[in-house]
Amino acid sequence: DAGVIQSPRHEVTEMGQEVTLRCKPISGHDYLFWYRQTMMRGLELLIYFNNNVPIDDSGMPEDRFSAKMPNASFSTLKIQPSEPRDSAVYFCASSGGSSGGRETQYFGPGTRLLVL
């Protein structure tokens, strides 16, 4: 299995530009998670989906952030407009069904975003 795939791996953009991060979860997994990693706050959950439906988006910082999951094999995280404080590593993870939170989450390699 290829694991969770994220693209791009690196993104450098200018403040005010739109940024789109992409994720392909592991086939057969029905949960998908978006995280952001910063030095100050560690790994923060932004949003997660179950069967393509957003379940909890309470971690999304503000309206500039949006996430979609149009089908079971693809999700996007969009930032519009981007700001320098959005610079971080963004991870996508997926897990294979519910054991009440006991299922292992498998992470992608991350997208390192730098907003100038």
Add this chain to the structure above:
Amino acid sequence: DQQVKQNSPSLSVQEGRISILNCDYTNSMFDYFLWYKKYPAEGPTFLISISSIKDKNEDGRFTVFLNKSAKHLSLHIVPSQPGDSAVYFCAATHFGNEKLTFGTGTRLTIIP
């Protein structure tokens, strides 16, 4: 408010010795705890977990201890090896919740 805290940003340990990584939590609803390991330029990978019905779980060189009354858990690595150099994240959740709450991580460096 950080519900899962890793107060040591970094730790250096001699190869062959024991590494002890600590984690504290504040939410008494948490009943399942995990450790993830992260190498540079890679995503975190699951290492070991423990349920609140236990106070210890062992997997090879890795042991996690849970002290519920102190809301504290620790990861012991014995003996430490150079390949253990990584960032370790503590995470917590409660039954019925797919959401993991992570700490800020501890960077472990094993000195040969």
